[in-house]
Amino acid sequence: AIILSLKALGIKKGDEVITVCNSFYATAGAIAACGATPVFVDCDERYQIDIEQVKIKISKKTKVIMPVHWGGASPDMQQLSKIAKKNNVHIVEDACMGIGAKINGKSPGTFGIVNAFSMHPLKSLNVMGDGGMVVTNNTKIFNWLKKFRNHGMINRDKIDFWGVNARLQPLQAVVAIEGLKKIDRLVQRRNYNAKILDKGLKKLYPNVILPSRKKNYLETFALYMGRFKKRDKLKKFLNKKKIDTKIHYPIPLHLQKPGVDLGYRRGNFKSSENQAKELLTLPVHQYLTKSQLNYIIKNINFFYKKEKN
Ligand SMILES: *Cc1c(COP(=O)(O)O)cnc(C)c1O
Numbered sequence: 410a411i412i413l414s415l416k417a418l419g420i421k422k423g424d425e426v427i428t429v430c431n432s433f434y435a436t437a438g439a440i441a442a443c444g445a446t447p448v449f450v451d452c453d454e455r456y457q458i459d460i461e462q463v464k465i466k467i468s469k470k471t472k473v474i475m476p477v478h479w480g481g482a483s484p485d486m487q488q489l490s491k492i493a494k495k496n497n498v499h500i501v502e503d504a505c506m507g508i509g510a511k512i513n514g515k516s517p518g519t520f521g522i523v524n525a526f527s528m529h530p531l532k533s534l535n536v537m538g539d540g541g542m543v544v545t546n547n548t549k550i551f552n553w554l555k556k557f558r559n560h561g562m563i564n565r566d567k568i569d570f571w572g573v574n575a576r577l578q579p580l581q582a583v584v585a586i587e588g589l590k591k592i593d594r595l596v597q598r599r600n601y602n603a604k605i606l607d608k609g610l611k612k613l614y615p616n617v618i619l620p621s622r623k624k625n626y627l628e629t630f631a632l633y634m635g636r637f638k639k640r641d642k643l644k645k646f647l648n649k650k651k652i653d654t655k656i657h658y659p660i661p662l663h664l665q666k667p668g669v670d671l672g673y674r675r676g677n678f679k680s681s682e683n684q685a686k687e688l689l690t691l692p693v694h695q696y697l698t699k700s701q702l703n704y705i706i707k708n709i710n711f712f713y714k715k716e717k718n
Pocket residue numbers: 432433435436477479503505506527528529540541
């Protein structure tokens with residue numbers, strides 16, 4: 410979906426796309442797949458793209474700013490839109506974790522000119538397999554994408570331009586339509602669970618540092634992340650207690666092999682590099698019971714009490 414969004418804008422070799430270094434590989438991979446260069450910036454204390462750094466990184470080659478709704482929270486999209494407009498570049502949102510979120514009443518995927526969602530099995534809207542979605546209000550882009558994803562076909566015997574097969578399969582589409590009906594309830598449920606975790610974990614500051622929750626922003630809690638002292642030891646401890654946790658991600662994009670090949674080094678982006686050492690993702694999904702959430706909180710409390718003694 411990200412590749413298609415960028416292709417629709419004619420992004421190609423020599424172009425630069427500014428994005429954040431703490432995202433999933435697909436964000437940068439899609440930029441590179443179009444032949445363009447991902448230009449990374451750091452993230453802030455909410456794990457979202459650092460808007461001040463975006464301003465600095467805009468160059469003559471910049472064609473697109475690609476913010477990520479990381480973890481299901483959102484950067485300040487209004488401010489990013491202003492910066493994009495002022496510099497005459499496009500916004501393309503990686504809204505893969507943002508389906509069902511709200512920013513002052515507006516949905517992720519409605520700020521950029523053409524934007525991408527993922528429906529991978531791990532996402533809130535999943536299609537029992539791989540799938541993705543592109544959204545746009547631009548008729549020209551819409552018509553181009555409809556052809557491009559279907560070999561550039563006008564009809565069976567004629568093509569308009571060289572395209573690809575990027576069609577969503579019918580079964581997947583049916584599952585997505587059903588999933589869409591439930592998405593608001595699902596996001597509500599994850600928010601309810603996140604509130605319970607927030608309340609229980611806030612007391613553990615500064616061993617546990619949670620990101621601030623912005624007023625008038627509805628998060629999806631695709632991931633419930635926080636910074637935890639002695640993270641690796643805690644992770645092992647929780648695992649023993651049968652609480653599964655994950656790290657999103659231990660190595661930021663700029664320090665992955667292709668990032669280093671672009672010239673990035675440790676120390677370039679302090680915020681994401683420091684976060685990578687302490688971040689932990691806890692279970693927050695819609696099937697958790699209140700007692701299971703309390704069990705998680707109780708064990709994290711127990712861990713830090715034990716560590717103190
Ligand atoms: C899931 C995700 C993607 C896309 O992953 P696919 O495996 O291609 O569905 C891209 N960006 C972000 C931030 C994601 O979370």
